[in-house]
Amino acid sequence: MISAYAVADVYAVERAAMAELAEGELMARAVSGLAEVARLRLRERGGRRVVALVGPGNNGADALYAVSALAADGYLSAAVHLDGQVHDGARRATEKSGVVLAAGPGDGVPGASVAAMVGEADLVLDGILGIGGRAGLPTFARPWVEAIGPGAYVLAVDLPSGQDPAGLVLDPDGVFADETVTFSAPKPVHLLPATELACGLLTVIDIGLDFDGVAASVRRLDRTDVARLWPIPGPRDDKYSRGVVGIIAGGENYTGAAILATTSAACSGAGMIRYVGTPTSTSLVRAAVPEAVHGVGQVQAWVVGPGLDVASRAAGAKAQLDAARAAIESDLPVVLDAGGLDLLRGPRSAPTLLSPHAGECARLLTRLTGDDVARADVEAAPVAHAARLADATGATVLLKGSTTLVIGPEASGPAYSQNDAPAWLATAGAGDVLAGLLGTLVAAGLPVDVAGALGALVHGCAAEAANPGGPVRALDVAHALPVTIARLLPVT
Template sequence: MITGYSVETIRRAEAALPDLLESGELMSRAARGVARLTSARMRDRGFRRVTGLIGPGNNGADTLYAIARLARRGFDATAVCVDPQSSPNVTAAAERARSRGARVLTGDGAEALTAIARAEVVLDGITGIGGRPGLPPFARPWVDAIRDRTWVIAVDTPSGQPVEGRQVVADAVFADETVTFGAPKAVHLLPSTEPTCGILTVLDIGLDLTDATPTVVRLTPDDVPVLWPVPTTEDDKYSRGVLGIVAGGERYTGAAVLASTAAVTAGAGMVRYVGPQAPTDLVRQTAPEVVPGEGRVQAWCIGSGLDPEATGEEAAEQLAAARAALASDLPVLLDAGGLDLLDGPRGAPTLLTPHAGECARALTRLGGRTSDLTRAEVEADPLEHARMLARLTGATVLLKGAVTHVVDADGPVHVHDEAPAWLATAGSGDVLAGLVGTLLAAGLDPTTAASLGVLVHGRAAEHANPGGPVRALAVAHAIGPTIAALLTESAQV
């Protein structure tokens, strides 16, 4: 699991070490790390010239101290400052840099811009975690002077990019690599801004974040053996979790097959399917393990391919079963048409799995809006809209797309962006619903079930046909072997 923290949390961890902070030891550790990494890169590539861009705060001071160390190691090192007197830390660091043989320049005159243009490596110390989104105006000529081929190393964060992630600032710094201190911040981990950071190195400077709540979580394959509900000799099919599926209908029969198949291959103790005769017959043929009809379950997966407007006796019975499940105190996953059945917060664990269009529709319906929210608006800021839906409903929201976000009303966002784009195919969401529903039935909380399910779903898509197109049913069939590989690969580590 990779975790990213807010600026506030990092500053609190820093303040918990007053001796190291006030003596300058934290800054010294940061500068030493930056200088070591830069020096290694430069030696590898046979580079000689490095220029640091020095903003007014401690990020500038870190970078100046790193420039001082690089000058002492014999590199041709220059610092271009907005103001070498901007703070006591910057003043002291500028003095150190000069005394170690670095050139220290001010402003954006010809000499400064030439030093930037001639540099083989630029260290971006314009702003760090104290930066507001948008490049400071004083730094515009500096950044414009950087040549395309120059290797840019951001100190802590790429300047001008929002430290809390979200929307990329197109004309701010895009680094080739970033050295951050203590722990990643949201800007480094959210898929929207991650590309602005390049290769990320996290430098341990002694901050203690063990009890801190992250703002961003990325599960990794190593988490699967820790989180996956692996059965023991004590288990039977009921204790492993029975999933009830209310999905598909006369029209979308396939959704019933896909969700049921995924639940079976994901290892549900038992799957019950509730729906009209036509999808029931198909489920019987394709997944004979599935038990038709209602019965006791540990969780419900409702809505893939379900038409809430469908008429006829069988459809009415199926919708009544879905509504009864929603009214129960069992965990419920609501997908696609099932989302239309939700009127507000439930008293039990609830997970919504919309794509952007469904999220827009649910927010329009439940949010009391006068105008319709569009799919494009959700896609422009998926995290914000997923959070909005979670707050309106009290549910966990898994918002699907090339990047999948899993959020609660507050707390960390889980992000996933590693699934192959081939997964964008009809029915793959139905597979995800069955897979995640199985994890809910096994007793996992909605956030963990959702995040773990998304990871396995993306890997199963890769497994199903590495590097090529996949059909949803193949993704469902690949779930079992994918879980086995993830459990045993890690066991070998």
């Protein structure tokens, strides 16, 4: 598991370490790791020119020291900084090592020469702001960032400047890095959906800080966690003890969603599937998933909603909707997706996992809170909106996207944020496959937040396995689940 820590906690751990170490030791460790990554990237790309964008704080000092080390190695090194607002030691190191220094804007150095210096760089070290910064790129740095050439490799120190350290909102004018080098541990900005995209590849450098006993602010499961968490059957298990999942999905319109969700539940190892559909969906599921049994019965968890049309007056729709409402009113765990979200009236007493995409999250918030929330609002501030939905419903919310967030109501512990899927997974029906997989995990008894994070992880891995590097269809993601799961489990 990867843990990200809140900025205040990182500072506290740093202060404790500094009290034990010689002055400057922590920064020296950070700089040495940063310079090493920069050297590696310059070598890989055959680059010769490096420029550091230097802000007034320690982040700028890291970048200045690193660029000095690169100058000593013979790279053509330069730095732009705010005159009079540079770390003294770092400035002295830079002057000694022959780095070309340009202060700008505002001290007589023409903006054009600063722009040319930045524009020619093969590698740009972004040290404008670190985790102590606020969201938003400072005005002085705008011309620097605008001057970055299209072919430059942008290596951010700690975070891409302008981006929110807490990871709550994206600054479209901030830096978008190819890679972010951070120290000791990730911070929320690196893992959360709004800002992760701006960080590029994340490289964490160990500088010897100890986070034992510090609570994570955001968690991310990795592939090595699957063996520990997956419900593996034992010799005493039978289909019922493994968990029966009831799936109320599809209708006369979205028949495919029924097949995708039930196939996914079967392929992820549900002990048994009870399917409740309309006549056409039912006959298609009978053909596609012969393992499923039909009609309402005893289950350990319900999945309600993929392809469910709550306004349908087609044959069998009323009976299916009655079953869906009864499932939501029951005291059993429920995964609510797509059309099922339209049936939620308020908090439930049993474990509940909502799995909206941004549009569905906006629609549900609008209905439940009375505020007009648009899809774009959710996309701009995913954590705030998902948390609001969790608080309004008492449920755990799995907000789907390229980074999928799993967050419970206030005080229910840190969120999970998963980024395991290729962008090819952004395809119709992929969410229906996820719903079936979540149903398997919740019916097996996993807590809904763990089921959400684990499901998103395995769903992403199955999408990659279905056709590495190329397009995937949703049904192939479901069919890739058995072998994907087997590969993630220990060999017995």
